[in-house]
Structure formats: C-alpha cells, structure tokens
Amino acid sequence: MDATPVHPSWLGDPSSTRDVMYRLLIDGPMSRSALAERLGLSAASLSRVTKPLLASGELREVPGRHVGPTGRPTQPLEVDASxxxxxxxxxxxxxxxxxxxxxxxxxxxxxxxxxxxxxxxxxxxxxxxxxxxxxxxxxxxxxxxxxxxxxxxxxxxxxxxxxxxxxxxxxxxxxxxxxxxxxxxxxxxxxxxLIEHWHGAGRGVENLVILTIGAGVGYGLVINNQLINDVNAGLGQVGHTPLDPTGPACSLGHRGCANVVLSIRNIEAQAAVSLGRSVPYERLMKLAAKDPVARQVVDQAAFSLGRLMTIASAFTMPQKIVLTGEGVGLAVAAPDAVRAGRAHDREKHTPAVPLEIVEVSxxxxxxxxxxxxxxxxxxxxxxxxxxxxxxxxxxxxx
Ligand SMILES: [Zn+2]
Missing domain, CATH: 3.30.420.40 (ATPase, nucleotide binding domain)
Known part of the structure; x- marks a missing residue:
C-alpha cells in the first residue's frame, strides 16, 4: 500500500461539484441542459462547475453522436468512474x-x-x-x-x-x-x-421502500430521493408490527409480530410442528409446491408478508417496494398468498404498489x-x- 494514500480530492470537493457528480452517478449520463434543470442551476453556473471537472478528466463527454429530445445534437456528460x-x-x-x-x-x-x-x-x-x-x-x-x-x-x-x-x-x-x-x-x-436506490432495483424511484426478511425484518425508506435516516433506524421497530393474531409471541411478548412470523427460524419451527420433521428453509419453499401441509405453513407466512407490504405502502406511499434478504424465497414460493395478504388490508380503489424481488450477495x-x-x-x-x-x-x- 502507498504510504501516503492520495484521497483528499473527492472528499475535498465543494458541494456544487459533488452535486453535479452525484446526479450523474445516480441518474447516468445526461446533457448539460438536463443536468442544469435537474440541479436548478443556470447554464452559466453549471458551466463554471463542470469546466474544471472536464479539464481534470473527472467528467467527460460521452463519445459519439447523440440527439436530444428536441432533435438537436447533444453531447451528454458522464462521470469517469475510475x-x-x-x-x-x-x-x-x-x-x-x-x-x-x-x-x-x-x-x-x-x-x-x-x-x-x-x-x-x-x-x-x-x-x-x-x-x-x-x-x-x-x-x-x-x-x-x-x-x-x-x-x-x-x-x-x-x-x-x-x-x-x-x-x-x-x-x-x-x-x-x-x-x-x-x-x-x-x-x-x-x-x-443506498445501493438499491443508486444502482439497483430502486434506481430512478423517488419514493422507495426496501423490505428485508431473513433472521428478522428490515426496512429502508427513500422519500424525494433522500434516504430517511435516523439514529434508531437500526433498532428494528418495524419488526414488531403485528401481522398474525394467531402467531407465536416474540421476545417482547407480541403475538404474531413481523419478526416472529417472517423469520426463517420461526417458519422452520412452524413447519417442523406441522410436518412432524424438520425441513430447512429453502427445501421447505420447494416442498410447498407438492405438499399441502408445507403449502399451508408457507402461505400463512407469505400472507403476513403481504400485509406488511400494504402497511408500509399505506404510511409511506412509495412508488415501488423492493423485497430482499435471505428469506426472500418465501415471496417466490407463494406469490398468490403474498398478493392475497397485500389485498387484505388495502383500500380496494388503491392499486398495488409495484413489487420487485431481488436476491443480493x-x-x-x-x-x-x-x-x-x-x-x-x-x-x-x-x-x-x-x-x-x-x-x-x-x-x-x-
Ligand atoms: Zn415483537
């Protein structure tokens, strides 16, 4: 490793510079006029910011001929990510x-x-x-x-x-x-x-909900392209949302809260009781396709997952929900039950918010x-x- 890493350049950039770079990183290459409009800058102000960036090579014009929405030729700008x-x-x-x-x-x-x-x-x-x-x-x-x-x-x-x-x-x-x-x-x-919003399934979505299921339940929120952050974000309050009045209790005594009914461990435990033998999570998801008892356990959890999505949508009105996490196979194995759960609590005139299920490493x-x-x-x-x-x-x- 270099004894004196050369790092201050990016972190030393004034905010107007980084606003330009962020926009191009998140939204991809765009013309100067589109960029100026997006940032609320005049053409002259934008030019003042981009000039040194073009000179240093941090910003560059996308090679080739491009035509803008009005039919005029345009030269989009992009960030040199390297x-x-x-x-x-x-x-x-x-x-x-x-x-x-x-x-x-x-x-x-x-x-x-x-x-x-x-x-x-x-x-x-x-x-x-x-x-x-x-x-x-x-x-x-x-x-x-x-x-x-x-x-x-x-x-x-x-x-x-x-x-x-x-x-x-x-x-x-x-x-x-x-x-x-x-x-x-x-x-x-x-x-x-952040990664889903900048470069993943949530790219270009102004209001976005991320839900994860696995060991517990996680929730992330973007409103007006801003990640909503709070010191208590990591404490997992969403996990205690009540979903199934017939479910088992969590460590705090909540009957059927999301942490319990959607956790891999609990779904496996429920299946072990119903089937009379223990079946690992991924195998249980496959078994649901042919075994009615496994199907019932999986459907019940998937229905609760659908309810949680509708609750999240009702309070935050996202344009999209991205579901991920180690337990995401549940939504893949039981799409009908997820849909039924989502419909159960939704006002019938409201359309379902688009859902994308992604597996991430x-x-x-x-x-x-x-x-x-x-x-x-x-x-x-x-x-x-x-x-x-x-x-x-x-x-x-x-
Ligand atoms: Zn709880």
Missing part, C-alpha cells in the same frame, strides 16, 4: 465482506475474512487488513464505508450492535485512526437502501457501504458550504 476508488465492508456477527469499488460502485476487487473474536479491536484489525489488501491490489481508496446491523450514531459510534454484542463503541473514530482513511459507518439497511451490501463513504462531507476548510447529499444519510468521521 477517478476515485472507495472501500465498502459489510460486517456480520462472524464475517466481514469487503469490496473496492469505483465511483459507480462497480466492484474492482473483493475479499472477505472471518471475524473470530467480536471485540472492537479484533474487528478493527480484520477490517484494517482487508483495506490494506484491497488497496495493494487495486490502488489507494478515497474513503472507507462500513455497514453493520445496529444503531449507528451521527459521530460514527455504534450505540448498539446485537450481532457483535457491542454497546457504545467509538467505532468510526478508531477505524479511521487504524486505517488513516476517512470513515463512514452506516446501519446495514441504510447501506442496502453480501458484496452488494458492501457496495452500499462504499456509497456511504462517497457521501462523507467535504472537510470544512475545503467546502464552500455544507454539501447537500442526495442520499443524505452518512455518518461522517473526519
């Missing part, structure tokens, strides 16, 4: 998945490592080594983003992370000291929401963490004003 690299890491209770990405969050290099001891020093040592390896192979990074399940405070400290058994750990600060990189710490659902979450690092604010001395971040959600540690 100008900056970022590292993103997803940390679970026992593993770290890291990726070095370019500005478009394309994966250039990836590496993962087990977390054998959960104390902060050991985890930081694993992440530091991953960051060094990735930079040695792929070049110096401009920032490091880490996402984990739990409560992440604005200063990058972790209030509570159940899978790591952490409480009040000044994680971002210590990781920055260990790696000498600017560090962003994000709740993992926020990181996932751990590296995908890591890409989202890298976007959190891209959104770190410019250091105060380099900024002309506080940048208006589009995802809006990162946790700066400078």
């Amino acid at each position: 100008q900056h690299r970022f590292i993103g890491v997803k940390v679970t209770g026992n593993h770290a998945y890291a990726a070095l990405v370019n500005l478009r969050a394309d994966v250039l290099e990836s590496e993962d490592a087990p977390i054998r001891a959960k104390d902060p020093d050991s985890v930081i040592a694993v992440l530091t080594s991953l960051a060094e390896n990735l930079q040695r192979r792929g070049g110096a990074a401009s920032g490091l983003g880490v996402c984990l399940g739990g409560q992440v405070r604005e200063d990058g400290s972790v209030g509570y992370a159940p899978f790591l058994e952490w409480e009040n750990v000044p994680f971002g600060e210590r990781l920055r000291d260990a790696t000498s990189l600017p560090v962003a710490v994000a709740n993992d659902l926020n990181a996932l929401t 751990h590296t995908h979450w890591a890409r989202g963490a890298a976007i959190a690092a891209m959104q770190l604010p410019a250091p105060p001395q380099a900024a002309d004003r506080i940048p208006a971040t589009i995802g809006g959600s990162t946790t700066p540690v400078h």
Whole structure:
C-alpha cells in the first residue's frame, strides 16, 4: 500500500461539484441542459462547475453522436468512474465482506475474512487488513464505508450492535485512526437502501421502500430521493408490527409480530410442528409446491408478508417496494398468498404498489457501504458550504 494514500480530492470537493457528480452517478449520463434543470442551476453556473471537472478528466463527454429530445445534437456528460476508488465492508456477527469499488460502485476487487473474536479491536484489525489488501491490489481508496446491523450514531459510534454484542463503541473514530482513511459507518439497511436506490432495483424511484426478511425484518425508506435516516433506524421497530393474531409471541411478548412470523427460524419451527420433521428453509419453499401441509405453513407466512407490504405502502406511499434478504424465497414460493395478504388490508380503489424481488450477495451490501463513504462531507476548510447529499444519510468521521 502507498504510504501516503492520495484521497483528499473527492472528499475535498465543494458541494456544487459533488452535486453535479452525484446526479450523474445516480441518474447516468445526461446533457448539460438536463443536468442544469435537474440541479436548478443556470447554464452559466453549471458551466463554471463542470469546466474544471472536464479539464481534470473527472467528467467527460460521452463519445459519439447523440440527439436530444428536441432533435438537436447533444453531447451528454458522464462521470469517469475510475477517478476515485472507495472501500465498502459489510460486517456480520462472524464475517466481514469487503469490496473496492469505483465511483459507480462497480466492484474492482473483493475479499472477505472471518471475524473470530467480536471485540472492537479484533474487528478493527480484520477490517484494517482487508483495506490494506484491497488497496495493494487495486490502488489507494478515497474513503472507507462500513455497514453493520445496529444503531449507528451521527459521530460514527455504534450505540448498539446485537450481532457483535457491542454497546457504545467509538467505532468510526478508531477505524479511521487504524486505517488513516476517512470513515463512514452506516446501519446495514441504510447501506442496502443506498445501493438499491443508486444502482439497483430502486434506481430512478423517488419514493422507495426496501423490505428485508431473513433472521428478522428490515426496512429502508427513500422519500424525494433522500434516504430517511435516523439514529434508531437500526433498532428494528418495524419488526414488531403485528401481522398474525394467531402467531407465536416474540421476545417482547407480541403475538404474531413481523419478526416472529417472517423469520426463517420461526417458519422452520412452524413447519417442523406441522410436518412432524424438520425441513430447512429453502427445501421447505420447494416442498410447498407438492405438499399441502408445507403449502399451508408457507402461505400463512407469505400472507403476513403481504400485509406488511400494504402497511408500509399505506404510511409511506412509495412508488415501488423492493423485497430482499435471505428469506426472500418465501415471496417466490407463494406469490398468490403474498398478493392475497397485500389485498387484505388495502383500500380496494388503491392499486398495488409495484413489487420487485431481488436476491443480493453480501458484496452488494458492501457496495452500499462504499456509497456511504462517497457521501462523507467535504472537510470544512475545503467546502464552500455544507454539501447537500442526495442520499443524505452518512455518518461522517473526519
Ligand atoms: Zn415483537
């Protein structure tokens, strides 16, 4: 690794510069007039911002001949994504998945490592080594983003992370000291929401809901292209939404709350009782196609999942719902029951919000963490004003 990583350029950019870059990164290449309109800038102001970026090569004109909506020739602008690299890491209770990405969050290099001891020093040592390896192979990074399940405070400290058994750990600060990189710490659902919104199934969707099912239930929200972030986002309140009055109770005593009726563990437990033998989750989803008892267990959970989608839509009015997570096979195995659950609580004149089911890898979450690092604010001395971040959600540690 280079002894003095060259990273300040991107993070030192004034906000108007980064507004232009963000827009082009999220929306893809567009003409100067479209870009000016999108950002509310005059042609002259836009030109002042883009000129140095074109000169430095960070921005470039898309080669070839292009015709705009009015039939006139136009020369769209695009970001040269290779100008900056970022590292993103997803940390679970026992593993770290890291990726070095370019500005478009394309994966250039990836590496993962087990977390054998959960104390902060050991985890930081694993992440530091991953960051060094990735930079040695792929070049110096401009920032490091880490996402984990739990409560992440604005200063990058972790209030509570159940899978790591952490409480009040000044994680971002210590990781920055260990790696000498600017560090962003994000709740993992926020990181996932960022990558889906910028480059995934939620691209171009102004108001978006992300739901995940697996070990528990996760929820991410984008309103007006802004990730809605809150220090309590990682505490999993949505998981306690009551869905099935006949369901078993969660650890807080809620009968049939989402955490229980939609968790892989509980669905497997229900199936074991009904079938008289234990069947792993993925096999159970397949078994539902031919065994009526398995079908009933799967349909009941899928119906509850549909209800949760309708509740989320009713309160937040998204244009799209993206469903993902380890347990997503439920919605694939029982689409009719999901549909019935969605219809059950919906006012009959409201159309169902479009749903997309996506399967994502751990590296995908890591890409989202890298976007959190891209959104770190410019250091105060380099900024002309506080940048208006589009995802809006990162946790700066400078
Ligand atoms: Zn509960």
